[in-house]
Amino acid sequence: MKSGLSFLVAARRCEIDELDQLGRTSELVGTIGRLVHALQRERGLSNVLLASQGKRFAAQRSVQIGECLRLENDVRTGFDRLQAEARRLGSGTRLFSRIAWVLPGLDALPVLRRRVGALEIGVADATAAFAKLITGLLAVVFEAADGATDPEISRLLAAMFNFMQGKEFAGQERACGAAAFAAGQDDGSRQQQWLQLIAAQERCFHVFTEFAGPVLATLWRDSQPAEELAELERLRRAAITTAPGESLDSELSTVWFDCCSLRIDAMKAIEERLASDLRALCDRKIAEARAEADANEALLDQMAGAQEASGATAFFDDIAPQPPTVKAYGHQLERSVLDMLQEQSQRLQAMSDELETVRAGLNERKLVERAKGLLMAHKRMTEEEAHKMLRQTAMNQNRRLVDVAESVLSMADFLPSGN
Amino acid sequence: MKSGLSFLVAARRCEIDELDQLGRTSELVGTIGRLVHALQRERGLSNVLLASQGKRFAAQRSVQIGECLRLENDVRTGFDRLQAEARRLGSGTRLFSRIAWVLPGLDALPVLRRRVGALEIGVADATAAFAKLITGLLAVVFEAADGATDPEISRLLAAMFNFMQGKEFAGQERACGAAAFAAGQDDGSRQQQWLQLIAAQERCFHVFTEFAGPVLATLWRDSQPAEELAELERLRRAAITTAPGESLDSELSTVWFDCCSLRIDAMKAIEERLASDLRALCDRKIAEARAEADANEALLDQMAGAQEASGATAFFDDIAPQPPTVKAYGHQLERSVLDMLQEQSQRLQAMSDELETVRAGLNERKLVERAKGLLMAHKRMTEEEAHKMLRQTAMNQNRRLVDVAESVLSMADFLPSGN
Numbered sequence: 150m151k152s153g154l155s156f157l158v159a160a161r162r163c164e165i166d167e168l169d170q171l172g173r174t175s176e177l178v179g180t181i182g183r184l185v186h187a188l189q190r191e192r193g194l195s196n197v198l199l200a201s202q203g204k205r206f207a208a209q210r211s212v213q214i215g216e217c218l219r220l221e222n223d224v225r226t227g228f229d230r231l232q233a234e235a236r237r238l239g240s241g242t243r244l245f246s247r248i249a250w251v252l253p254g255l256d257a258l259p260v261l262r263r264r265v266g267a268l269e270i271g272v273a274d275a276t277a278a279f280a281k282l283i284t285g286l287l288a289v290v291f292e293a294a295d296g297a298t299d300p301e302i303s304r305l306l307a308a309m310f311n312f313m314q315g316k317e318f319a320g321q322e323r324a325c326g327a328a329a330f331a332a333g334q335d336d337g338s339r340q341q342q343w344l345q346l347i348a349a350q351e352r353c354f355h356v357f358t359e360f361a362g363p364v365l366a367t368l369w370r371d372s373q374p375a376e377e378l379a380e381l382e383r384l385r386r387a388a389i390t391t392a393p394g395e396s397l398d399s400e401l402s403t404v405w406f407d408c409c410s411l412r413i414d415a416m417k418a419i420e421e422r423l424a425s426d427l428r429a430l431c432d433r434k435i436a437e438a439r440a441e442a443d444a445n446e447a448l449l450d451q452m453a454g455a456q457e458a459s460g461a462t463a464f465f466d467d468i469a470p471q472p473p474t475v476k477a478y479g480h481q482l483e484r485s486v487l488d489m490l491q492e493q494s495q496r497l498q499a500m501s502d503e504l505e506t507v508r509a510g511l512n513e514r515k516l517v518e519r520a521k522g523l524l525m526a527h528k529r530m531t532e533e534e535a536h537k538m539l540r541q542t543a544m545n546q547n548r549r550l551v552d553v554a555e556s557v558l559s560m561a562d563f564l565p566s567g568n
Numbered sequence: 569m570k571s572g573l574s575f576l577v578a579a580r581r582c583e584i585d586e587l588d589q590l591g592r593t594s595e596l597v598g599t600i601g602r603l604v605h606a607l608q609r610e611r612g613l614s615n616v617l618l619a620s621q622g623k624r625f626a627a628q629r630s631v632q633i634g635e636c637l638r639l640e641n642d643v644r645t646g647f648d649r650l651q652a653e654a655r656r657l658g659s660g661t662r663l664f665s666r667i668a669w670v671l672p673g674l675d676a677l678p679v680l681r682r683r684v685g686a687l688e689i690g691v692a693d694a695t696a697a698f699a700k701l702i703t704g705l706l707a708v709v710f711e712a713a714d715g716a717t718d719p720e721i722s723r724l725l726a727a728m729f730n731f732m733q734g735k736e737f738a739g740q741e742r743a744c745g746a747a748a749f750a751a752g753q754d755d756g757s758r759q760q761q762w763l764q765l766i767a768a769q770e771r772c773f774h775v776f777t778e779f780a781g782p783v784l785a786t787l788w789r790d791s792q793p794a795e796e797l798a799e800l801e802r803l804r805r806a807a808i809t810t811a812p813g814e815s816l817d818s819e820l821s822t823v824w825f826d827c828c829s830l831r832i833d834a835m836k837a838i839e840e841r842l843a844s845d846l847r848a849l850c851d852r853k854i855a856e857a858r859a860e861a862d863a864n865e866a867l868l869d870q871m872a873g874a875q876e877a878s879g880a881t882a883f884f885d886d887i888a889p890q891p892p893t894v895k896a897y898g899h900q901l902e903r904s905v906l907d908m909l910q911e912q913s914q915r916l917q918a919m920s921d922e923l924e925t926v927r928a929g930l931n932e933r934k935l936v937e938r939a940k941g942l943l944m945a946h947k948r949m950t951e952e953e954a955h956k957m958l959r960q961t962a963m964n965q966n967r968r969l970v971d972v973a974e975s976v977l978s979m980a981d982f983l984p985s986g987n
Contacts, residue, residue, distance in 0.1 A: 150644045151651060153671035156664045159651050163660030225569045232570060232578050241582030242717070243916055245575045250909050252572035253902070257883040260890070274888040281887060298661070464676035467952045468700060469693040471679070483672070490669050491951065497662055498941045501934075515920075522917045532910065533886050 154449045154486050157493060161442040167298050168438055170234065172431035174244075174293045177227040178306065179424030181286050182313055184220040186417050188286075189320040191217050192279035193406065195265045196324055199272045200331050214262060221255055224286075228252070247292045251285030258282070276324045281533075283317055291514060300503030302430060307507050308360035309423045314514075315353030316416045322346040323409035329388050330402035340389050341544040347385070348549065352513075360507070361423070368422060372415040380408050445489070452482060463487050513551045520554035573868045573905050576912060580861040586717050587857055589653065591850035593663075593712045596646040597725065598843030600705050601732055603639040605836050607705075608739040610636050611698035612825065614684045615743055618691045619750050633681060640674055643705075647671070666711045670704030677701070695743045700952075702736055710933060719922030721849060726926050727779035728842050734772030735835045741765040742828035748807050749821035759808050760963040766804070767968065771932075779926070780842070787841060791834040799827050864908070871901060882906050932970045939973035 194210040228248050261278055264270045270278075290313060294306035325343050329335040335343075358366040384405050388397060462471055463483040517539065524535035543553045613629040647667050680697055683689045689697075709732060713725035744762050748754040754762075777785040803824050807816060882902040936958065943954035962972045 151648050153668040156668035156671060160661045160664035160668060163664060229570050242579045245579035245582060246912050246916055249572040249575035249579060250913055252575060253906060254883045261884055270888050277887045278884045462676050462679045464673045465680055465697045467950060468696045469689050487672060493665050494669060495941055497665055498937060502938060518917060519921055522914055525914060531886060
């Protein structure tokens with residue numbers, strides 16, 4: 150029969166396995182970030198190509214597609230590697246489901262690209278298609294953050310997810326604005342959408358700074374020079390405050406695009422820094438856990454002889470200590486094991502509290518997902534329709550998406566049944 | 569490169585692994601329940617032995633110790649089997665830490681028993697020692713419930729944990745009452761403790777009925793005939809409302825003990841029913857998941873040829889469907905895969921919501937654990953001292969333990985630092 154200490158060692162080994170797995174997942178998150186960035190650029194170039202009737206950016210787009218294919222290959226390799234390790238993956242079910250959902254999107258990219266190249270698809274649809282794919286990729290990152298069992302790593306992953314999500318809203322804002330300037334006018338519905346995209350970005354970056362810690366938060370602030378932000382805000386105001394029918398300077402389309410791209414490229418640098426911090430953190434955690442496991446195992450060897458000879462007693466010491474004379478050889482060793490167990494249990498408790506805090510930060514997204522699920526089940530909507538309805542309601546009522554989601558959830562009993 | 573469908577299959581396989589593991593853990597929970605029951609009986613018999621200066625129950629106690637040893641062997645075998653599977657255990661770290669914590673308690677039992685047999689230890693200390701060991705065993709059950717990834721199973725495990733915990737409070741009440749009647753008087757501090765034990769039982773059984781569903785709730789109600797409950801309440805009132813100094817009929821000690829034992833034995837039957845329901849549920853879930861995995865794999869084979877030939881397109885259908893003439897061979901098959909993915913994602917979402925609900929029911933216990941951890945860290949207390957302080961405060965202020973725990977947590981910033 151195995152001793153308590155051997156279970157302590159087993160617990161440590163599980164922890165190391167989890168950390169190893171988290172290391173690989175974090176690596177993958179970095180790779181996904183690079184693919185998302187490349188797809189965001191491809192989306193921007195595709196939009197201009199479509200808007201200019203194929204006249205502009207054709208060559209740049211070809212180059213960018215090459216870059217996307219290379220990074221897609223990295224991501225798929227990362228996915229496959231995870232699957233090879235499947236049997237040792239704690240939260241595999243959900244992570245793999247997310248991956249299963251996004252892969253058909255990558256499969257469908259060549260056809261989408263052919264249609265963009267042949268100008269067979271509109272700007273809005275092309276944007277929406279890329280956005281759907283990127284949403285699927287971000288969902289994988291979300292799951293990685295939500296499934297992480299180490300609070301420090303989970304915290305950085307949550308920061309990463311929120312940053313990537315914020316960056317994607319920035320990318321959508323770039324597309325939305327570029328379309329408005331190119332069209333030479335803006336309308337109320339687009340203005341509403343635009344405002345929502347700005348608000349959504351701000352929330353994401355706010356959560357990011359909360360989770361990422363002061364160093365990265367400062368880097369993020371410094372990466373956005375005041376004059377560039379001022380230019381961005383000036384262009385935003387120019388477009389969003391135009392009255393219906395009033396015309397926009399379509400020359401500003403390129404200025405807007407470049408201004409947004411400068412900002413998004415700066416975000417890329419922060420994201421790379423996040424990815425490398427994540428890697429370093431995982432490495433450090435793994436090294437620490439290994440060192441402690443080794444120490445435990447050494448003690449286990451030392452115990453092996455001593456305990457057998459004496460019989461254990463220390464467990465009940467705090468209730469009914471034995472007289473010192475009776476205390477067996479090895480009692481001191483036994484106490485030190487109990488102390489170690491106590492320490493481990495406190496550490497796990499602290500980790501578990503911390504994890505709950507981090508996960509609460511991911512809750513906002515979960516609320517929206519749950520509200521969508523509810524609408525899909527009760528109103529027989531597709532996911533797209535449900536999301537659109539939530540967003541539309543948020544626009545109409547000028548409320549945050551998450552608040553609308555909360556209202557939907559609280560009214561669950563009043564929704565019609567789907568049958 | 570692997571397809572989305574193959575990840576769907578991988579997700580299912582992870583789910584099956586998790587369910588297999590849950591099946592084994594649930595089996596172990598049943599075994600722990602039997603050991604706890606036997607230890608509760610041994611505690612009762614030991615108390616009478618000690619209180620009667622070794623005159624009563626010596627033979628019964630020997631028999632009971634034999635039963636305990638047999639069941640302890642089953643539990644240890646179950647622990648070892650879990651460890652052999654360690655590498656495939658998602659939530660291994662915490663579960664193993666709990667096991668590591670309780671094993672030294674089992675190791676220390678022989679010495680405790682020798683001291684009881686030699687009448688070297690008081691009734692209160694013996695009760696406390698057994699209670700500490702049982703608390704450790706219940707913590708393993710708690711972790712199993714908290715780590716479960718299937719909401720239905722988690723729900724039954726949570727019902728089981730609360731039932732076992734309620735039963736343990738009933739066992740402690742039996743000991744507390746037996747000591748009071750045997751002493752021929754009760755005092756204010758014991759009366760307070762007694763009231764707390766009654767309230768704690770009621771809360772546990774309330775949570776149990778919430779989670780166990782109507783069938784088990786009815787069984788539970790029916791297992792407690794009105795006349796037995798009336799007798800229990802009569803005895804409780806007789807002891808708890810005596811004024812200080814007023815004497816109790818010490819003959820009632822046996823009546824009280826038998827009345828409580830009858831009730832606790834009835835609980836045992838419910839617990840066995842819970843354990844067998846749990847086993848049946850795990851078996852059903854595993855069979856269902858296997859059947860679905862087989863169906864997925866069959867579809868995967870069917871897809872293998874079709875998709876390669878055609879190129880995927882269906883992912884963007886809802887945004888920008890292609891003209892029907894362009895739709896490739898295999899498009900229908902592809903759609904059905906996407907539908908399956910959608911279904912899976914909705915199912916996982918629903919599971920995840922349900923899990924959160926179940927875990928919230930376990931939260932009460934977590935609050936107490938966290939408050940203890942805080943006191944241990946900030947006031948340099950041992951776990952026993954922290955628990956005692958919380959319980960004492962609850963008694964003094966006539967509040968529920970969980971409310972005191974919440975107050976402690978909310979005052980965290982005002983606690984002195986431990987350094």
